[in-house]
Amino acid sequence: MNNLRVSVKAPAKINLTLDVLYKRPDGYHEVEMVMTTVDLADRVDLIPLDHDEIRLDCSASFVPDDIRNHAFKAAYLLKERYRVKKGVRIYIDKKIPVAAGLAGGSSDAAAALRGLNRLWNLGLSMEELAQIGAEIGSDVPFCLYGGTALAKGRGEKLIPLSSPAPCWVVLAKPPVGVSTADVYGGLRVNEIKAHPATDNMIRAIEEQNFSMMCQSLGNVLEEVTMKLYPQVRQIKELMLATGAEGVLMSGSGPTVYALVQKEMKAQRLYNALRGFVKDVYAARILGGNETDVLD
Numbered sequence: 001m002n003n004l005r006v007s008v009k010a011p012a013k014i015n016l017t018l019d020v021l022y023k024r025p026d027g028y029h030e031v032e033m034v035m036t037t038v039d040l041a042d043r044v045d046l047i048p049l050d051h052d053e054i055r056l057d058c059s060a061s062f063v064p065d066d067i068r069n070h071a072f073k074a075a076y077l078l079k080e081r082y083r084v085k086k087g088v089r090i091y092i093d094k095k096i097p098v099a100a101g102l103a104g105g106s107s108d109a110a111a112a113l114r115g116l117n118r119l120w121n122l123g124l125s126m127e128e129l130a131q132i133g134a135e136i137g138s139d140v141p142f143c144l145y146g147g148t149a150l151a152k153g154r155g156e157k158l159i160p161l162s163s164p165a166p167c168w169v170v171l172a173k174p175p176v177g178v179s180t181a182d183v184y185g186g187l188r189v190n191e192i193k194a195h196p197a198t199d200n201m202i203r204a205i206e207e208q209n210f211s212m213m214c215q216s217l218g219n220v221l222e223e224v225t226m227k228l229y230p231q232v233r234q235i236k237e238l239m240l241a242t243g244a245e246g247v248l249m250s251g252s253g254p255t256v257y258a259l260v261q262k263e264m265k266a267q268r269l270y271n272a273l274r275g276f277v278k279d280v281y282a283a284r285i286l287g288g289n290e291t292d293v294l295d
């Protein structure tokens, strides 16, 4: 049975921009955000079971192992909708920090959708998978396609972009978990001080202009999370003082990342941050399509 297992890479995303246009009647916020994938990734293994059950285990014990897990929900929705009478064990090798603004759970769900489409021979198109993904979470469609994209609507409407200038991303997560709903809930849309220059960011990406990309970083949720967790501001300041060319909080946070072009600078930042917080990662912007099924 084990030779039929499918393993899928589930990369983290960062927000290069995150703008909120207005609060919608359905409670969600209309967003405009540029996202890209980085090579910090979970691995999702899908192993057929000989009975009709979804079982989930994760290397991080505090991650839910039932329908509250986005990857479990992906399998559940596929089984329900396409009347699949097969069982699967989902194993998540967790490398992306949890509740961090890096879409770890969404990426696991996207990986499960892609992998199960193959394991169960469903023949679903990416559009069909993205529709199911959007029912699980606003970031799941982006995670399905990966690469770099402008996301609109509540995050599920995607316009693909080319790869940004290659660079290093040094990520630091203070030891707090952030609830995305609480952060959006704390935002007063008519009090937003500065909206990110989304058009400039898109141009910087198209032109692979690294310094323009750094200048165009912006996230309207940053202020909200910084009020809750002052460590976010402290990490940003430390990153800038250590030579980061651009810094921003990703998503609803609390992870902050620094962009640098040279590996040596990434190493210096990594070392400086490790003296301040435990969760530090050095990764590369992937930017292209890297969401392949591994085997």
Ligand SMILES: C[C@@](CO)(OP(=O)(O)O)[C@H](O)COP(=O)(O)OP(=O)(O)OC[C@H]1O[C@@H](n2ccc(N)nc2=O)[C@H](O)[C@@H]1O
Residues within 6 Å of the ligand: 015, 018, 027, 028, 029, 030, 031, 033, 100, 101, 102, 103, 106, 136, 137, 138, 139, 140, 153, 154, 155, 180, 181, 184, 185, 250, 251, 252, 253
């Ligand atoms: C902020 C972002 C930026 O990429 O990422 P994370 O910080 O979660 O990684 C996303 O918008 C998060 O997407 P995701 O985590 O999939 O959110 P969902 O599960 O769909 O929604 C969780 C909750 O966030 C709020 N929400 C989410 C998306 C949106 N456009 N408006 C909202 O107001 C709603 O209160 C919703 O109930």
Ligand SMILES: Nc1ncnc2c1ncn2[C@@H]1O[C@H](COP(=O)(O)OP(=O)(O)O)[C@@H](O)[C@H]1O
Residues within 6 Å of the ligand: 063, 064, 068, 069, 070, 071, 092, 097, 098, 099, 100, 101, 102, 103, 104, 105, 106, 108, 109, 178, 180, 251, 252, 253
């Ligand atoms: N596969 C998963 N990995 C991590 N967290 C998950 C997963 N499925 C559901 N969750 C739940 O989703 C919440 C948000 O987690 P995550 O996706 O890591 O963060 P974020 O939305 O900030 O990027 C967590 O608190 C966790 O309980």
